[in-house]
Amino acid sequence: MPQALRTTFQRLTAAPTAMGLASRMALSRIKQENIDPLPLLKRTNLTQAALHERKHISIASQINFLSEASRALNDEWLGLTLAKQLDLREIGMIYYVAASSHLFGDALRRIVRYGRVVSDALELRVDQQGATLHLGISYSGFSRHTDRHQAEFVALVLLRICRKLIGHRIVPVAVSFVHHRSGNAAQIRSLFDCDVQFDSQADALSFDMTWLDRPVVDGDPYLNELMVKLCEEAIASRASNVSPFRTLVENNIAQLLPHGEASASNVARHIGVSERTFARRLASEGISFGGLLDDLRRELAINYLRQDLQASQIAWLLGFRQNSSFTHACRRWTGKTPSELRHAQEFR
Template sequence: MAVRFAVARLEHLGINPAPLLSQSRLSAADLSNHNRISVISQIEFLGRVSRATKDNWIGLTLAQDFDLREIGMLYYVAASSRCLDDAFRRLERYSRIANEALAIQIDREPTCRIGLTYTGVPRHLDRHQMECLAVVLLRLCRQVVGQKLVPLRVSFVHHRSGDLRAIRRLFGCDIEFGALADEMHFDRRILELPLVKVDPFLNELMVKMCEDAISLRTSNTSPLRTLVENTIAPLLPHAEARAKTVARRLGLSERTFARRLAEEDLRFGEILDELRRDLAVRYLEEENLQASQIAWLLGFHQPSSFSHACRRWTGLSPLEFRGATASLRLEN
């Protein structure tokens, strides 16, 4: 979904999407033939579109500019439900029809919490798609009840800096970045809201179609490494990215966690180090982030520790690496 809208955005701005698609291992044929697109490729493509259009909020831009009916079956099975709680139950069960890596979890006490998680996809690689998904979900909730619902609070795992007024206006509340989970909280009373287009006959038909669709999909178990990365990432700024803490969050003892890693020839220290490296490269692209802030986001106690790690990863200091990547972008 987001890839098609991003291509249309590029074409509207007079930018040829073909090179960006190719760099993300995608093609125009994938889109025209409605081929299933890997979530990793989607994430990579949105990142490239953000840079090409100089739109640091490309996910928000795309999420606001399309007819929600283009979501397809997922829209109709939710919109034809009896009340918002029923719509949430449908979204929770069938979300992977639209995105095989996305899971939606709904908790109903003490508030209505809508959690968004990836399975089998490294969460730290993404920010644009998760923001796009959250806005689309909010738009869907508002449209099906005919009210401008406002969350109590919204949080994202990834980091953001700079001017946040646009996203705050969009959601109508403060946004927490660098949080432990991607989620929206509402007053639980919204669950009882009736939908404006209740259609039990259409809903019965759509439920059958969705059940048929998910029965055709094979379930893929999330690789352990990705699961560990997605658990580590939100712990970094809190300096809690330790094997003991990760094991507890995964519901494992330290011994079982270590054995599971060893069975797949993985080492916790290497996963942590490589995750920090990937995030460091991303954060250094943000010119308004100081090295001391990046050090904190990565869980280093001192900026000097981050500088040493950056030299080990790239052969350059943070300042040198930032200058080199800026020059490369200008050349391209």
């Protein structure tokens, strides 16, 4: 294979990474509580050396490590806990390029443009709808349905940056997340100062458009010019990843499941291809839609059972019309009913 083609192939198939900031903070908390981190790190394919040396780590490993740390620390809202404690300067150049901008609107545009400096899986976008500005947060190259803590961490950090830039506690018009949450959400609502919607079609923060023309408190045109140059060099040197087709399909299925609309035709339409093309792409990768749907339901079911959701609620979230259908599927997947699996020693 020619070198240029090999380089392109490696770029397109490389696993997405992040700077590992949330994982480092979680590791620090685990040690403070005198919990042995080695089993957690081993299960998630991470090492203390990689985190201490501030290397970029696999997004999948970070998501799994935060989930493991959440259970070990008995902190259901670990992502929020870490985001509250973060010194924003630790984010590095993306913070400084925003903080040195002239206007809040300029800062927001630079955060959107240079988000991939933090993670090559992070995709930010800004859309205007009437008097409301929507900051969309999406991810590529991994299955979004596996994540809760990292998504909440990123959203709260972005809001904290916005508040820091203009020296005012901006209150979002709305906040939404793709993933599911149940129980008392008072903590997250108090941090965002607004109602927070889960099981949504997109991760997003929405603001009043009038904030865009507010000056940044510590704007510095000379520093900003330097930081823009450094950020441009950084994104030019980092190869951008293309989301694998399987991941794209999984992310769309996960959004449609609770609505009972996770059919091949609906997923194809959401992706923007014909059913014929959709089936051909799946077949070319050795994937069947039914198998993919079943695997995803199994993974989500185990995740939801660990969150102590009721079986009836899980059945609805997975798109099963009856609780008995979920119980039958769970027994087929694991050899146990939902209740038996929840209480199994190896499940804990």
